[in-house]
Amino acid sequence: MSIRIETIRECLEGVIPGHIATCDSDGMPNLAYLSQVQFIDNEHVALSYQFFNCTRQNVLAGSLVRLLLTDHRTGAQYRLRLEYLRTETAGPLFEQMKAKLAGIASHTGMSDVFRLLGSDVYRIRDIEHVPGAALPPPLPPVNYLTALRRATQRLSSCSNLESLLEAAMNSLAEEFGIDHVMLLMHDQAYGRLYTLASRGYPESGIGSEIPIGAGVIGICAREISPIRIGFMTSEYSYGRSVRDSIEAEGRVDGLESAIPLPGLPEARSQLAVPVAAFGHLLGVLYVESVDDLHFGYDDEDALVAFAAQLALSIYHHQHVAEQTEDVSSSSAEAPAAAGPALSVRHFAANDSIFIDDDYLIKGVAGAILWALLTDFVERRRTEFTNKGLRVDSRIRLPGVSDNLEARLVLLQRRLDERAAGIRLTRTGRGRFSLTVDHPLQLVSG
Protein backbone atom coordinates (compact mmCIF):
# COMPACT_ATOMS: atom_id res chain seq x y z
CA MET A 1 0.00 0.00 0.00
CA SER A 2 1.54 3.27 -1.10
CA ILE A 3 -0.14 5.60 1.43
CA ARG A 4 -0.64 4.64 5.06
CA ILE A 5 -3.99 5.79 6.46
CA GLU A 6 -2.29 6.94 9.67
CA THR A 7 -0.58 9.70 7.69
CA ILE A 8 -3.85 11.17 6.32
CA ARG A 9 -6.07 10.91 9.40
CA GLU A 10 -6.99 14.60 9.27
CA CYS A 11 -9.27 13.67 6.36
CA LEU A 12 -11.32 11.46 8.66
CA GLU A 13 -12.52 14.15 11.05
CA GLY A 14 -15.64 14.91 9.04
CA VAL A 15 -14.94 18.62 8.49
CA ILE A 16 -15.32 18.13 4.74
CA PRO A 17 -17.72 15.19 4.36
CA GLY A 18 -16.39 12.14 2.55
CA HIS A 19 -18.16 10.66 -0.47
CA ILE A 20 -18.96 6.96 -0.63
CA ALA A 21 -19.62 5.12 -3.88
CA THR A 22 -21.06 1.62 -4.18
CA CYS A 23 -22.49 -0.46 -6.99
CA ASP A 24 -25.67 -2.54 -7.19
CA SER A 25 -25.92 -5.97 -8.81
CA ASP A 26 -26.95 -4.38 -12.13
CA GLY A 27 -23.85 -2.21 -12.24
CA MET A 28 -25.70 0.99 -11.29
CA PRO A 29 -23.52 3.19 -9.06
CA ASN A 30 -24.75 4.90 -5.89
CA LEU A 31 -23.22 7.91 -4.22
CA ALA A 32 -23.74 9.31 -0.75
CA TYR A 33 -22.12 11.63 1.76
CA LEU A 34 -20.44 10.29 4.85
CA SER A 35 -20.45 12.07 8.15
CA GLN A 36 -17.67 10.07 9.72
CA VAL A 37 -14.78 7.74 9.08
CA GLN A 38 -13.02 6.28 12.09
CA PHE A 39 -9.38 5.21 12.02
CA ILE A 40 -8.89 1.76 13.55
CA ASP A 41 -5.42 0.76 12.36
CA ASN A 42 -3.42 0.88 9.18
CA GLU A 43 -5.53 -1.78 7.54
CA HIS A 44 -8.97 -0.90 8.87
CA VAL A 45 -11.41 1.98 9.12
CA ALA A 46 -15.01 2.10 10.29
CA LEU A 47 -17.84 4.05 8.69
CA SER A 48 -20.91 5.22 10.53
CA TYR A 49 -24.10 3.33 9.77
CA GLN A 50 -27.03 5.62 10.48
CA PHE A 51 -29.74 4.81 7.97
CA PHE A 52 -30.63 1.73 6.00
CA ASN A 53 -30.14 3.17 2.57
CA CYS A 54 -29.01 2.20 -0.89
CA THR A 55 -25.35 2.37 0.15
CA ARG A 56 -25.93 -0.15 2.89
CA GLN A 57 -28.03 -2.41 0.67
CA ASN A 58 -25.23 -2.48 -1.88
CA VAL A 59 -22.56 -3.09 0.77
CA LEU A 60 -24.47 -5.99 2.31
CA ALA A 61 -24.93 -7.40 -1.21
CA GLY A 62 -21.15 -7.50 -1.57
CA SER A 63 -20.36 -4.25 -3.37
CA LEU A 64 -16.81 -2.99 -3.19
CA VAL A 65 -16.64 0.50 -1.77
CA ARG A 66 -14.81 3.63 -2.88
CA LEU A 67 -14.36 6.63 -0.62
CA LEU A 68 -13.28 10.10 -1.62
CA LEU A 69 -11.75 11.97 1.32
CA THR A 70 -10.58 15.57 1.44
CA ASP A 71 -8.11 17.13 3.86
CA HIS A 72 -9.79 20.26 5.22
CA ARG A 73 -6.43 21.92 5.86
CA THR A 74 -4.71 21.33 2.53
CA GLY A 75 -7.43 20.43 0.05
CA ALA A 76 -5.60 17.18 -0.82
CA GLN A 77 -7.93 14.38 -1.92
CA TYR A 78 -7.59 10.64 -1.55
CA ARG A 79 -9.55 7.72 -2.92
CA LEU A 80 -9.78 4.59 -0.79
CA ARG A 81 -10.84 1.15 -1.93
CA LEU A 82 -12.57 -0.71 0.89
CA GLU A 83 -13.96 -4.15 1.58
CA TYR A 84 -16.75 -4.54 4.15
CA LEU A 85 -16.02 -6.93 7.04
CA ARG A 86 -18.58 -6.57 9.84
CA THR A 87 -20.80 -4.23 11.88
CA GLU A 88 -20.28 -3.51 15.57
CA THR A 89 -23.20 -2.18 17.62
CA ALA A 90 -21.57 -1.93 21.06
CA GLY A 91 -18.15 -1.63 22.61
CA PRO A 92 -15.24 0.82 22.38
CA LEU A 93 -15.30 1.43 18.62
CA PHE A 94 -19.05 2.01 18.62
CA GLU A 95 -18.86 4.38 21.60
CA GLN A 96 -15.94 6.31 20.10
CA MET A 97 -17.92 6.85 16.92
CA LYS A 98 -21.19 7.58 18.69
CA ALA A 99 -19.58 10.34 20.74
CA LYS A 100 -17.78 11.82 17.76
CA LEU A 101 -20.95 11.69 15.67
CA ALA A 102 -22.85 13.58 18.37
CA GLY A 103 -20.34 16.40 17.99
CA ILE A 104 -20.54 16.35 14.19
CA ALA A 105 -24.34 16.22 14.30
CA SER A 106 -24.50 19.17 16.64
CA HIS A 107 -22.03 21.12 14.48
CA THR A 108 -24.03 20.50 11.30
CA GLY A 109 -27.48 21.07 12.79
CA MET A 110 -28.31 17.37 12.59
CA SER A 111 -28.62 16.55 16.30
CA ASP A 112 -32.13 15.17 15.96
CA VAL A 113 -31.30 13.22 12.80
CA PHE A 114 -27.92 11.56 13.23
CA ARG A 115 -28.05 8.41 15.34
CA LEU A 116 -25.37 5.79 15.13
CA LEU A 117 -26.90 2.38 14.48
CA GLY A 118 -23.61 0.62 13.96
CA SER A 119 -19.93 0.90 13.16
CA ASP A 120 -19.23 -0.75 9.82
CA VAL A 121 -15.69 -2.10 9.81
CA TYR A 122 -13.85 -2.19 6.47
CA ARG A 123 -10.49 -3.49 5.33
CA ILE A 124 -8.50 -0.89 3.37
CA ARG A 125 -7.44 -2.41 0.06
CA ASP A 126 -5.80 0.63 -1.46
CA ILE A 127 -5.30 4.37 -0.97
CA GLU A 128 -4.71 6.57 -3.99
CA HIS A 129 -3.68 10.22 -3.93
CA VAL A 130 -5.97 12.13 -6.31
CA PRO A 131 -3.81 14.30 -8.60
CA GLY A 132 -4.15 17.99 -7.94
CA ALA A 133 -2.73 20.94 -6.09
CA ALA A 134 -2.70 21.10 -2.29
CA LEU A 135 -1.70 23.67 0.29
CA PRO A 136 1.15 22.87 2.68
CA PRO A 137 -0.23 21.46 5.93
CA PRO A 138 -0.10 23.87 8.88
CA LEU A 139 2.69 23.35 11.39
CA PRO A 140 1.62 21.11 14.27
CA PRO A 141 1.17 22.96 17.57
CA VAL A 142 3.81 20.79 19.25
CA ASN A 143 6.18 17.99 18.33
CA TYR A 144 4.22 15.16 19.90
CA LEU A 145 7.14 12.76 20.18
CA THR A 146 9.34 15.32 21.90
CA ALA A 147 6.52 16.30 24.23
CA LEU A 148 5.86 12.66 25.04
CA ARG A 149 9.52 11.89 25.64
CA ARG A 150 9.97 14.87 27.95
CA ALA A 151 6.68 14.31 29.79
CA THR A 152 7.35 10.63 30.47
CA GLN A 153 10.86 11.51 31.64
CA ARG A 154 9.34 13.89 34.16
CA LEU A 155 6.99 11.17 35.40
CA SER A 156 9.79 8.68 35.85
CA SER A 157 11.74 10.95 38.17
CA CYS A 158 8.93 11.27 40.75
CA SER A 159 9.31 9.59 44.12
CA ASN A 160 5.68 9.47 45.28
CA LEU A 161 2.11 9.79 44.05
CA GLU A 162 1.77 13.38 45.13
CA SER A 163 4.76 14.58 43.13
CA LEU A 164 3.70 12.33 40.25
CA LEU A 165 0.33 14.09 40.00
CA GLU A 166 2.06 17.45 40.07
CA ALA A 167 4.49 16.37 37.34
CA ALA A 168 1.63 14.98 35.22
CA MET A 169 -0.36 18.23 35.37
CA ASN A 170 2.74 20.36 34.73
CA SER A 171 3.86 18.18 31.82
CA LEU A 172 0.51 18.41 30.08
CA ALA A 173 0.60 22.19 30.36
CA GLU A 174 4.27 22.77 29.61
CA GLU A 175 5.16 19.99 27.18
CA PHE A 176 1.83 19.52 25.38
CA GLY A 177 0.44 23.05 25.76
CA ILE A 178 -2.87 21.76 27.15
CA ASP A 179 -4.59 24.34 29.34
CA HIS A 180 -7.48 22.42 30.91
CA VAL A 181 -6.84 19.01 32.46
CA MET A 182 -8.43 16.69 35.02
CA LEU A 183 -7.27 13.40 36.41
CA LEU A 184 -10.03 11.28 37.89
CA MET A 185 -9.43 8.05 39.79
CA HIS A 186 -11.55 4.95 39.50
CA ASP A 187 -13.61 3.97 42.53
CA GLN A 188 -14.32 0.41 41.52
CA ALA A 189 -16.45 -0.48 44.54
CA TYR A 190 -18.93 2.35 43.90
CA GLY A 191 -18.73 2.51 40.09
CA ARG A 192 -17.63 6.10 39.86
CA LEU A 193 -14.65 8.36 39.31
CA TYR A 194 -13.37 11.05 41.65
CA THR A 195 -11.27 14.05 40.70
CA LEU A 196 -7.81 13.85 42.19
CA ALA A 197 -5.97 16.56 40.27
CA SER A 198 -6.87 19.32 37.84
CA ARG A 199 -5.27 22.28 36.14
CA GLY A 200 -6.73 25.34 34.45
CA TYR A 201 -10.00 25.86 36.34
CA PRO A 202 -11.07 28.53 38.85
CA GLU A 203 -11.94 25.75 41.33
CA SER A 204 -9.89 22.56 41.42
CA GLY A 205 -12.96 20.36 41.91
CA ILE A 206 -10.85 17.86 43.82
CA GLY A 207 -13.17 15.29 45.34
CA SER A 208 -15.95 15.82 42.79
CA GLU A 209 -17.38 12.67 41.28
CA ILE A 210 -18.92 11.35 38.08
CA PRO A 211 -20.62 7.96 37.58
CA ILE A 212 -19.07 5.38 35.28
CA GLY A 213 -20.82 5.67 31.93
CA ALA A 214 -21.72 9.36 32.24
CA GLY A 215 -20.42 11.77 29.63
CA VAL A 216 -17.12 11.58 27.79
CA ILE A 217 -15.21 10.74 30.98
CA GLY A 218 -17.61 8.10 32.22
CA ILE A 219 -17.87 6.37 28.84
CA CYS A 220 -14.08 6.36 28.49
CA ALA A 221 -13.95 4.60 31.88
CA ARG A 222 -16.65 2.09 31.04
CA GLU A 223 -15.15 1.14 27.68
CA ILE A 224 -11.50 1.61 28.75
CA SER A 225 -11.11 3.42 25.47
CA PRO A 226 -10.28 6.98 24.45
CA ILE A 227 -13.30 9.13 23.62
CA ARG A 228 -12.78 12.29 21.59
CA ILE A 229 -15.28 14.90 20.43
CA GLY A 230 -14.37 17.82 18.19
CA PHE A 231 -17.46 20.00 18.43
CA MET A 232 -19.70 21.12 21.26
CA THR A 233 -22.56 18.79 22.00
CA SER A 234 -24.94 19.01 24.89
CA GLU A 235 -25.43 15.24 24.67
CA TYR A 236 -22.02 14.66 26.22
CA SER A 237 -21.82 17.61 28.62
CA TYR A 238 -21.17 16.64 32.22
CA GLY A 239 -24.15 18.31 33.75
CA ARG A 240 -26.57 16.57 31.49
CA SER A 241 -24.70 13.25 31.64
CA VAL A 242 -24.69 13.13 35.40
CA ARG A 243 -28.33 14.17 35.51
CA ASP A 244 -29.29 11.55 32.95
CA SER A 245 -27.52 8.71 34.74
CA ILE A 246 -29.14 9.68 38.00
CA GLU A 247 -32.53 9.71 36.30
CA ALA A 248 -31.87 6.44 34.48
CA GLU A 249 -30.54 4.47 37.37
CA GLY A 250 -32.28 6.13 40.24
CA ARG A 251 -30.16 8.10 42.66
CA VAL A 252 -26.53 7.12 42.13
CA ASP A 253 -25.85 5.91 45.60
CA GLY A 254 -24.00 8.53 47.61
CA LEU A 255 -22.55 10.31 44.58
CA GLU A 256 -20.59 13.38 45.60
CA SER A 257 -22.74 16.35 44.72
CA ALA A 258 -21.51 19.02 47.13
CA ILE A 259 -18.25 19.50 45.21
CA PRO A 260 -18.95 20.60 41.63
CA LEU A 261 -16.92 19.04 38.83
CA PRO A 262 -14.44 21.46 37.36
CA GLY A 263 -14.82 21.91 33.61
CA LEU A 264 -15.33 24.49 30.93
CA PRO A 265 -18.99 25.45 30.61
CA GLU A 266 -18.56 25.75 26.83
CA ALA A 267 -16.06 23.02 25.94
CA ARG A 268 -16.04 22.44 22.19
CA SER A 269 -13.30 19.82 22.12
CA GLN A 270 -13.13 17.01 24.65
CA LEU A 271 -10.72 14.11 24.96
CA ALA A 272 -10.76 11.45 27.69
CA VAL A 273 -8.17 8.68 27.76
CA PRO A 274 -8.08 5.71 30.10
CA VAL A 275 -5.37 5.46 32.73
CA ALA A 276 -5.02 1.69 32.89
CA ALA A 277 -2.31 -0.81 33.78
CA PHE A 278 -2.20 -4.60 33.80
CA GLY A 279 -5.80 -4.80 32.65
CA HIS A 280 -7.14 -2.58 35.43
CA LEU A 281 -8.67 0.84 35.01
CA LEU A 282 -7.00 3.20 37.48
CA GLY A 283 -8.61 6.38 36.26
CA VAL A 284 -9.26 8.76 33.38
CA LEU A 285 -7.20 11.63 32.08
CA TYR A 286 -9.43 14.32 30.57
CA VAL A 287 -8.48 17.41 28.57
CA GLU A 288 -10.74 19.99 26.95
CA SER A 289 -10.70 23.20 24.96
CA VAL A 290 -13.05 25.99 23.93
CA ASP A 291 -11.94 25.57 20.29
CA ASP A 292 -13.49 23.25 17.70
CA LEU A 293 -11.35 20.27 16.66
CA HIS A 294 -8.63 21.20 19.11
CA PHE A 295 -7.58 17.59 19.71
CA GLY A 296 -6.82 15.34 16.77
CA TYR A 297 -5.67 11.78 16.32
CA ASP A 298 -2.08 12.76 17.16
CA ASP A 299 -3.15 14.33 20.47
CA GLU A 300 -5.13 11.19 21.21
CA ASP A 301 -2.16 8.92 20.44
CA ALA A 302 0.22 11.02 22.52
CA LEU A 303 -2.12 11.22 25.50
CA VAL A 304 -2.92 7.50 25.37
CA ALA A 305 0.82 6.75 25.51
CA PHE A 306 1.32 9.33 28.26
CA ALA A 307 -1.61 7.93 30.26
CA ALA A 308 -0.18 4.42 29.97
CA GLN A 309 3.09 5.62 31.48
CA LEU A 310 1.18 7.54 34.13
CA ALA A 311 -0.80 4.41 34.99
CA LEU A 312 2.35 2.35 35.48
CA SER A 313 3.79 5.05 37.70
CA ILE A 314 0.58 5.34 39.78
CA TYR A 315 0.51 1.57 40.11
CA HIS A 316 4.12 1.54 41.24
CA HIS A 317 3.72 4.28 43.86
CA GLN A 318 0.56 2.69 45.17
CA HIS A 319 2.32 -0.65 45.46
CA VAL A 320 5.36 0.85 47.17
CA ALA A 321 3.21 2.73 49.69
CA GLU A 322 1.32 -0.47 50.51
CA GLN A 323 4.23 -2.86 50.66
CA THR A 324 7.06 -0.86 52.15
CA GLU A 325 7.17 1.31 55.14
CA ASP A 326 10.01 3.61 56.09
CA VAL A 327 11.05 3.58 59.71
CA SER A 328 9.42 6.37 61.65
CA SER A 329 11.71 9.28 62.27
CA SER A 330 9.75 10.53 65.25
CA SER A 331 7.05 9.27 67.52
CA ALA A 332 6.61 12.48 69.40
CA GLU A 333 3.16 13.21 70.71
CA ALA A 334 1.48 16.28 69.41
CA PRO A 335 1.91 19.39 71.48
CA ALA A 336 -1.37 20.73 72.82
CA ALA A 337 -2.76 23.44 70.54
CA ALA A 338 -4.22 26.65 71.90
CA GLY A 339 -6.89 29.03 70.68
CA PRO A 340 -10.53 28.56 69.69
CA ALA A 341 -11.60 24.98 69.07
CA LEU A 342 -12.31 23.65 65.58
CA SER A 343 -15.54 21.68 65.40
CA VAL A 344 -15.33 18.54 63.26
CA ARG A 345 -18.60 16.72 62.72
CA HIS A 346 -18.90 13.20 61.32
CA PHE A 347 -22.03 11.55 59.94
CA ALA A 348 -21.57 7.79 60.05
CA ALA A 349 -24.25 7.07 57.42
CA ASN A 350 -22.04 8.29 54.57
CA ASP A 351 -18.83 9.17 56.44
CA SER A 352 -19.28 12.83 55.60
CA ILE A 353 -17.15 15.32 57.48
CA PHE A 354 -17.98 18.96 58.19
CA ILE A 355 -15.42 21.39 59.61
CA ASP A 356 -17.12 24.26 61.45
CA ASP A 357 -20.32 23.31 59.59
CA ASP A 358 -18.63 23.51 56.17
CA TYR A 359 -18.68 20.33 54.14
CA LEU A 360 -15.25 18.80 53.55
CA ILE A 361 -15.51 15.27 52.19
CA LYS A 362 -17.31 11.96 52.53
CA GLY A 363 -16.93 8.27 51.75
CA VAL A 364 -13.64 6.46 52.25
CA ALA A 365 -11.62 9.66 52.60
CA GLY A 366 -14.10 10.90 55.23
CA ALA A 367 -13.79 7.65 57.17
CA ILE A 368 -9.99 7.89 57.07
CA LEU A 369 -9.99 11.46 58.38
CA TRP A 370 -12.41 10.61 61.16
CA ALA A 371 -10.21 7.71 62.28
CA LEU A 372 -7.07 9.88 62.22
CA LEU A 373 -8.70 12.71 64.14
CA THR A 374 -10.20 10.31 66.69
CA ASP A 375 -6.75 8.82 67.35
CA PHE A 376 -5.30 12.29 67.52
CA VAL A 377 -7.82 13.50 70.10
CA GLU A 378 -7.86 10.33 72.17
CA ARG A 379 -4.16 9.43 72.06
CA ARG A 380 -2.41 12.53 70.72
CA ARG A 381 -1.30 10.30 67.86
CA THR A 382 0.22 12.05 64.82
CA GLU A 383 2.12 9.30 62.97
CA PHE A 384 0.21 6.89 60.70
CA THR A 385 0.94 4.27 58.06
CA ASN A 386 -0.86 3.03 54.96
CA LYS A 387 -0.63 -0.52 56.27
CA GLY A 388 -2.29 0.56 59.49
CA LEU A 389 -5.17 2.17 57.62
CA ARG A 390 -5.57 -0.90 55.44
CA VAL A 391 -6.35 -3.07 58.48
CA ASP A 392 -8.27 -0.41 60.42
CA SER A 393 -11.81 -1.77 60.88
CA ARG A 394 -13.22 1.78 61.24
CA ILE A 395 -12.35 2.64 57.65
CA ARG A 396 -13.79 -0.33 55.75
CA LEU A 397 -11.70 0.04 52.62
CA PRO A 398 -13.49 -1.53 49.66
CA GLY A 399 -10.58 -3.90 48.95
CA VAL A 400 -6.95 -4.09 47.97
CA SER A 401 -7.85 -2.88 44.51
CA ASP A 402 -8.80 0.42 46.06
CA ASN A 403 -6.16 3.04 45.56
CA LEU A 404 -5.58 3.99 49.21
CA GLU A 405 -2.64 6.21 48.34
CA ALA A 406 -4.87 8.19 45.98
CA ARG A 407 -7.50 8.55 48.74
CA LEU A 408 -4.85 9.99 51.01
CA VAL A 409 -3.74 12.49 48.39
CA LEU A 410 -7.40 13.42 47.84
CA LEU A 411 -7.87 13.99 51.56
CA GLN A 412 -4.61 15.89 51.85
CA ARG A 413 -5.60 18.19 48.98
CA ARG A 414 -9.11 18.83 50.27
CA LEU A 415 -7.65 19.76 53.66
CA ASP A 416 -5.07 22.05 52.06
CA GLU A 417 -7.74 23.76 49.97
CA ARG A 418 -9.84 24.39 53.08
CA ALA A 419 -6.81 25.70 54.99
CA ALA A 420 -8.62 24.78 58.20
CA GLY A 421 -5.45 24.04 60.11
CA ILE A 422 -5.51 20.25 59.64
CA ARG A 423 -2.77 18.88 57.39
CA LEU A 424 -1.45 15.52 56.23
CA THR A 425 2.22 15.32 55.33
CA ARG A 426 4.00 12.40 53.71
CA THR A 427 6.93 11.50 55.93
CA GLY A 428 8.26 8.45 54.10
CA ARG A 429 7.10 5.54 51.99
CA GLY A 430 3.81 4.25 53.37
CA ARG A 431 3.96 6.74 56.23
CA PHE A 432 2.47 10.15 56.97
CA SER A 433 1.87 12.56 59.79
CA LEU A 434 -1.10 14.61 60.93
CA THR A 435 -0.73 18.23 62.03
CA VAL A 436 -3.55 20.06 63.79
CA ASP A 437 -3.20 23.77 64.58
CA HIS A 438 -6.27 24.15 66.79
CA PRO A 439 -7.87 22.29 69.66
CA LEU A 440 -10.44 19.91 68.15
CA GLN A 441 -14.00 19.24 69.16
CA LEU A 442 -15.18 16.01 67.52
CA VAL A 443 -18.94 15.60 67.15
CA SER A 444 -20.66 12.43 65.97
CA GLY A 445 -23.82 12.83 63.88
Place this chain on the structure above:
Amino acid sequence: MIDSQTAAFIQTGVSISVAACGADRLPSMSRGMGCRASDNGNEVRVFVKRSQAAELIENIRYSARVASVFSLPSTNRTIQLKGSDARMEAFDAADLAVIEEHIVLFLEQVVPLGIPEGVVRVILAYTVDDLVTVVYTPSAAFSQTPGPKAGKPLD
Protein backbone atom coordinates in the same frame (compact mmCIF):
# COMPACT_ATOMS: atom_id res chain seq x y z
CA MET B 1 -36.10 14.42 -16.52
CA ILE B 2 -35.95 16.70 -13.53
CA ASP B 3 -38.31 19.52 -12.65
CA SER B 4 -37.27 23.14 -12.76
CA GLN B 5 -36.88 23.34 -9.01
CA THR B 6 -34.43 20.44 -8.95
CA ALA B 7 -32.65 21.84 -11.98
CA ALA B 8 -32.24 25.15 -10.19
CA PHE B 9 -31.04 23.48 -7.02
CA ILE B 10 -28.21 21.52 -8.65
CA GLN B 11 -26.91 24.77 -10.18
CA THR B 12 -26.51 26.55 -6.83
CA GLY B 13 -23.50 26.37 -4.47
CA VAL B 14 -23.80 22.61 -4.03
CA SER B 15 -20.99 20.16 -3.55
CA ILE B 16 -21.00 17.79 -6.55
CA SER B 17 -19.69 14.29 -7.03
CA VAL B 18 -20.03 11.81 -9.91
CA ALA B 19 -19.58 8.02 -9.80
CA ALA B 20 -19.62 5.10 -12.23
CA CYS B 21 -18.70 1.42 -11.95
CA GLY B 22 -16.31 -0.66 -13.99
CA ALA B 23 -16.55 -4.20 -15.29
CA ASP B 24 -15.56 -5.57 -11.87
CA ARG B 25 -18.34 -3.48 -10.26
CA LEU B 26 -15.72 -1.39 -8.52
CA PRO B 27 -17.04 2.19 -8.39
CA SER B 28 -14.93 5.27 -8.85
CA MET B 29 -15.84 8.88 -8.36
CA SER B 30 -14.63 12.39 -8.85
CA ARG B 31 -15.61 15.86 -7.68
CA GLY B 32 -17.74 17.92 -10.03
CA MET B 33 -16.63 21.47 -10.84
CA GLY B 34 -20.16 22.68 -11.50
CA CYS B 35 -23.05 21.56 -13.63
CA ARG B 36 -25.60 22.74 -16.10
CA ALA B 37 -29.15 21.45 -16.54
CA SER B 38 -30.45 21.93 -20.07
CA ASP B 39 -33.15 20.79 -22.47
CA ASN B 40 -35.92 21.40 -19.89
CA GLY B 41 -34.35 19.11 -17.35
CA ASN B 42 -33.73 16.31 -19.82
CA GLU B 43 -29.99 16.70 -19.77
CA VAL B 44 -27.46 17.27 -17.02
CA ARG B 45 -23.88 18.22 -17.79
CA VAL B 46 -21.33 17.87 -14.99
CA PHE B 47 -17.79 19.15 -15.41
CA VAL B 48 -14.91 17.11 -14.02
CA LYS B 49 -11.11 17.25 -14.21
CA ARG B 50 -9.70 14.62 -16.54
CA SER B 51 -6.52 14.35 -14.46
CA GLN B 52 -8.58 13.36 -11.41
CA ALA B 53 -11.21 11.27 -13.15
CA ALA B 54 -9.37 8.80 -15.38
CA GLU B 55 -11.06 5.76 -13.85
CA LEU B 56 -14.48 7.44 -13.75
CA ILE B 57 -14.23 8.35 -17.44
CA GLU B 58 -13.22 4.82 -18.31
CA ASN B 59 -16.15 3.45 -16.31
CA ILE B 60 -18.64 5.80 -17.97
CA ARG B 61 -17.36 4.74 -21.37
CA TYR B 62 -17.78 1.14 -20.30
CA SER B 63 -21.22 1.22 -18.66
CA ALA B 64 -22.89 4.59 -19.41
CA ARG B 65 -24.39 4.43 -15.92
CA VAL B 66 -23.74 7.31 -13.57
CA ALA B 67 -24.81 8.59 -10.21
CA SER B 68 -24.22 12.13 -9.07
CA VAL B 69 -24.98 13.83 -5.77
CA PHE B 70 -25.59 17.49 -5.17
CA SER B 71 -25.51 18.68 -1.57
CA LEU B 72 -25.95 22.18 -0.23
CA PRO B 73 -23.58 22.55 2.75
CA SER B 74 -25.62 25.18 4.60
CA THR B 75 -28.81 23.11 4.74
CA ASN B 76 -27.59 19.53 4.09
CA ARG B 77 -30.27 19.30 1.39
CA THR B 78 -28.99 16.56 -0.89
CA ILE B 79 -30.23 15.11 -4.18
CA GLN B 80 -28.92 12.15 -6.11
CA LEU B 81 -29.52 11.80 -9.82
CA LYS B 82 -28.90 8.67 -11.84
CA GLY B 83 -28.64 8.10 -15.54
CA SER B 84 -28.05 5.19 -17.90
CA ASP B 85 -26.99 6.99 -21.04
CA ALA B 86 -23.96 8.88 -19.82
CA ARG B 87 -21.28 9.90 -22.28
CA MET B 88 -18.15 11.99 -22.22
CA GLU B 89 -17.98 15.20 -24.18
CA ALA B 90 -15.25 17.73 -24.75
CA PHE B 91 -15.54 20.73 -22.48
CA ASP B 92 -17.26 23.69 -24.10
CA ALA B 93 -15.48 26.93 -23.25
CA ALA B 94 -18.89 28.58 -23.04
CA ASP B 95 -19.38 26.66 -19.79
CA LEU B 96 -16.42 28.37 -18.10
CA ALA B 97 -18.79 31.00 -16.76
CA VAL B 98 -20.83 28.21 -15.11
CA ILE B 99 -17.72 26.91 -13.31
CA GLU B 100 -16.63 30.36 -12.20
CA GLU B 101 -20.10 31.11 -10.86
CA HIS B 102 -20.20 27.74 -9.12
CA ILE B 103 -16.93 28.48 -7.31
CA VAL B 104 -18.32 31.81 -6.06
CA LEU B 105 -21.59 30.23 -4.88
CA PHE B 106 -19.80 27.30 -3.25
CA LEU B 107 -17.44 29.63 -1.38
CA GLU B 108 -20.49 31.51 -0.06
CA GLN B 109 -21.71 28.18 1.31
CA VAL B 110 -18.63 26.74 2.97
CA VAL B 111 -16.52 29.68 4.14
CA PRO B 112 -19.09 30.55 6.86
CA LEU B 113 -18.82 26.89 7.98
CA GLY B 114 -15.14 27.39 8.70
CA ILE B 115 -13.48 26.01 5.57
CA PRO B 116 -10.75 28.47 4.53
CA GLU B 117 -11.26 30.06 1.12
CA GLY B 118 -7.72 29.05 0.10
CA VAL B 119 -8.52 25.39 0.68
CA VAL B 120 -11.72 25.60 -1.37
CA ARG B 121 -9.90 27.37 -4.19
CA VAL B 122 -7.25 24.64 -4.24
CA ILE B 123 -9.90 21.92 -4.38
CA LEU B 124 -11.67 23.66 -7.27
CA ALA B 125 -8.52 24.85 -9.08
CA TYR B 126 -8.44 23.85 -12.77
CA THR B 127 -6.91 24.43 -16.16
CA VAL B 128 -9.35 24.63 -19.07
CA ASP B 129 -7.59 21.93 -21.08
CA ASP B 130 -8.03 19.50 -18.15
CA LEU B 131 -11.81 19.87 -18.10
CA VAL B 132 -14.19 17.35 -19.58
CA THR B 133 -17.99 17.05 -19.47
CA VAL B 134 -20.16 14.15 -18.33
CA VAL B 135 -23.56 14.32 -20.08
CA TYR B 136 -26.59 12.22 -19.17
CA THR B 137 -30.36 12.14 -19.04
CA PRO B 138 -31.49 11.97 -15.42
CA SER B 139 -33.67 8.88 -15.25
CA ALA B 140 -34.12 8.77 -11.49
CA ALA B 141 -33.89 11.35 -8.69
CA PHE B 142 -33.67 10.67 -4.97
CA SER B 143 -33.72 12.82 -1.88
CA GLN B 144 -30.64 12.13 0.22
CA THR B 145 -31.07 14.83 2.79
CA PRO B 146 -30.16 13.07 6.06
CA GLY B 147 -33.30 11.91 7.85
CA PRO B 148 -36.20 9.50 7.53
CA LYS B 149 -36.88 10.36 3.87
CA ALA B 150 -33.28 9.78 2.79
CA GLY B 151 -33.09 7.49 -0.23
CA LYS B 152 -36.73 8.03 -1.27
CA PRO B 153 -37.46 9.07 -4.87
CA LEU B 154 -38.10 12.79 -5.25
CA ASP B 155 -41.80 13.64 -5.25
